Amino acid sequence: MKIDVKHTAELSRITLTPEELEKFTPQMETILESVTLLKDVNTDGVQPMKAHVKFDELREDVPQESLTQEEVLRNAKHKEAGFVKVYGKVFGDIEES
Amino acid sequence: MEYDTIIGLEIHVQTKTNSKMFCTCPTGYFQKEPNSHVCPVCMGLPGALPVPNKRAIELCMLMGLATDCTIANEIYFDRKHYFYPDLPKGYQISQYKNPICSDGSVTLPNGFEVKIERIHQEEDVAKSTHHTSTSESDYSLIDYNKSGVPLIEIVTKPCIRTAKDAKDFATQIRQIARYLNISDADMEKGQMRCEPNISIQEKGRWEEKDGKILPIGDYELNPKVEVKNIGSITAVEKAIEFEVERLTKELGEGRKPIQQTRGWNANKNITEFQRSKETADDYRYMPEPDIPVIEVSNDDIERIKSELVELPHEKITRYMNDWGISQYAAEVISASRKDASYFEKLQTLLFEKLEAKIAAQEAANWLMGTVFALEGDKEIDMNDLSLLIMKFKEGKITKGKAEEMLKDCISNNKDISDELDMFEKSASDNAGNIQDIVKQVLDNNPKAVSDYKGGKEATMGFLVGQVMQATKGASNPNDVKNILIELLK
Numbered sequence: 233m234k235i236d237v238k239h240t241a242e243l244s245r246i247t248l249t250p251e252e253l254e255k256f257t258p259q260m261e262t263i264l265e266s267v268t269l270l271k272d273v274n275t276d277g278v279q280p281m282k283a284h285v286k287f288d289e290l291r292e293d294v295p296q297e298s299l300t301q302e303e304v305l306r307n308a309k310h311k312e313a314g315f316v317k318v319y320g321k322v323f324g325d326i327e328e329s
Numbered sequence: 330m331e332y333d334t335i336i337g338l339e340i341h342v343q344t345k346t347n348s349k350m351f352c353t354c355p356t357g358y359f360q361k362e363p364n365s366h367v368c369p370v371c372m373g374l375p376g377a378l379p380v381p382n383k384r385a386i387e388l389c390m391l392m393g394l395a396t397d398c399t400i401a402n403e404i405y406f407d408r409k410h411y412f413y414p415d416l417p418k419g420y421q422i423s424q425y426k427n428p429i430c431s432d433g434s435v436t437l438p439n440g441f442e443v444k445i446e447r448i449h450q451e452e453d454v455a456k457s458t459h460h461t462s463t464s465e466s467d468y469s470l471i472d473y474n475k476s477g478v479p480l481i482e483i484v485t486k487p488c489i490r491t492a493k494d495a496k497d498f499a500t501q502i503r504q505i506a507r508y509l510n511i512s513d514a515d516m517e518k519g520q521m522r523c524e525p526n527i528s529i530q531e532k533g534r535w536e537e538k539d540g541k542i543l544p545i546g547d548y549e550l551n552p553k554v555e556v557k558n559i560g561s562i563t564a565v566e567k568a569i570e571f572e573v574e575r576l577t578k579e580l581g582e583g584r585k586p587i588q589q590t591r592g593w594n595a596n597k598n599i600t601e602f603q604r605s606k607e608t609a610d611d612y613r614y615m616p617e618p619d620i621p622v623i624e625v626s627n628d629d630i631e632r633i634k635s636e637l638v639e640l641p642h643e644k645i646t647r648y649m650n651d652w653g654i655s656q657y658a659a660e661v662i663s664a665s666r667k668d669a670s671y672f673e674k675l676q677t678l679l680f681e682k683l684e685a686k687i688a689a690q691e692a693a694n695w696l697m698g699t700v701f702a703l704e705g706d707k708e709i710d711m712n713d714l715s716l717l718i719m720k721f722k723e724g725k726i727t728k729g730k731a732e733e734m735l736k737d738c739i740s741n742n743k744d745i746s747d748e749l750d751m752f753e754k755s756a757s758d759n760a761g762n763i764q765d766i767v768k769q770v771l772d773n774n775p776k777a778v779s780d781y782k783g784g785k786e787a788t789m790g791f792l793v794g795q796v797m798q799a800t801k802g803a804s805n806p807n808d809v810k811n812i813l814i815e816l817l818k
């Protein structure tokens with residue numbers, strides 16, 4: 233199975249060196265190949281296993297207290313004036329190939 | 330070369346719920362302290378479980394019912410992956426193959442039917458603001474209060490052909506959203522966002538099949554342009570017009586347009602290049618494993634249907650057909666639910682005394698002519714207004730005097746029924762000596778009298794006017810006319 237690891241990495245905003253690409257590509261392909269074993273299983277007539285819920289049982293629209301701003305920001309590496317701060321140009325710093 | 334314009338619209342509407350789409354955080358984020366309406370779910374923390382909001386889904390269905398869509402009996406959510414700081418989970422919970430509403434339509438005032446492909450439920454992203462700095466690298470500040478607010482996306486088929494129709498469609502969607510209390514749909518506040526996609530194709534060389542634009546023969550379709558950052562309904566029309574002109578010019582100069590996303594610049598009234606889209610978006614959709622399939626019964630759908638009210642376009646047709654109201658007046662009156670309801674109640678009140686059609690036309694005339702112009706924050710009391718209108722219809726007061734009274738009462742906080750009482754009292758005081766006043770007027774206008782006697786009947790209007798002036802409007806012009814005719818015999 234051939235996969236485009238470079239493209240996948242770009243979608244996740246991860247930069248890989250050519251060496252890394254060469255190393256990871258066969259590794260990921262092996263992983264996917266073992267997963268494709270599942271395709272061989274005959275699932276004819278087997279219902280999809282997915283939980284169902286009745287519309288009426290859905291959550292009612294009642295707000296509850298959120299976390300405090302301090303709690304929210306606790307995991308943020310950078311913060312400023314109550315905001316989470318992230319560095320880097322957001323548009324176009326990784327070109328899609 | 331002649332071209333056809335092909336437009337599709339994607340409209341996002343934030344729906345009006347108290348809590349977010351998949352968590353219980355409050356939704357009202359406007360002007361709130363940043364990151365104060367956030368929990369592990371809308372922050373995308375590992376292990377947090379999304380729990381769908383029933384009301385949000387009802388509002389999505391309501392929009393679908395109002396636009397003639399088919400409502401699904403099973404609701405599935407999917408994950409749409411992309412990487413961006415405003416999307417903390419790394420994916421947005423949305424719907425891919427099975428939207429809640431599909432195959433709807435909206436008929437525009439000019440009769441054109443816009444086909445709706447789908448309306449699906451998703452969640453809004455966080456708000457990020459971008460900053461440049463001289464002392465450090467560029468950065469963005471992120472507020473997750475908006476993250477997870479319920480959002481519906483309405484997608485039309487590429488069936489729209491003019492910028493005006495696109496604008497009218499957006500207007501109608503906004504009206505429906507407001508009428509049904511689905512959303513305030515304020516574009517400036519970002520509660521409604523319109524993203525048109527536009528292409529121009531050579532006439533006769535393409536066709537539309539099942540909502541897809543296909544080339545005929547060896548024709549190669551021109552790529553489409555998406556326009557974002559549109560902050561008002563008028564900008565929808567302007568941005569499309571600008572793009573059509575830009576694309577036509579580009580093709581005229583022999584350049585091939587490229588598929589791209591552009592941003593509307595409201596200050597310069599132009600669109601600006603944002604990014605090219607050479608590859609198709611790759612969102613790697615997958616079923617959302619944390620949300621079960623939601624079973625919707627037909628009873629559920631019926632219950633939601635009961636929230637539907639008569640919509641503006643239905644009102645317009647009814648006002649025009651049943652009551653003979655002009656299209657323009659019908660459109661203005663039905664533009665807001667509040668005005669339409671005022672109009673209909675006023676019609677009902679007048680209907681006690683007048684024929685239904687006349688009652689409606691009087692109500693429309695008064696609203697369009699005076700009331701809308703006068704009404705600021707204060708609402709004019711409907712009983713008083715109908716009283717005034719009836720006095721006018723009975724010929725007890727002239728329209729001019731009635732309007733003057735209305736204005737005076739609004740701006741000086743006077744009571745219309747009190748004023749009417751006073752007016753009628755002075756009118757009856759006048760009535761006693763009306764004969765004298767008329768005689769006086771005749772004495773003062775010998776020329777008019779001889780003109781009238783000489784056959785110039787139009788002079789009657791002048792004489793009536795003179796009497797009305799002398800009584801400061803507090804007399805019935807018909808009575809005055811009768812007295813004049815009598816005395817001039």
Ligand SMILES: [Zn+2]
Nearest residue numbers: 352354368371
């Ligand atoms: Zn939350």
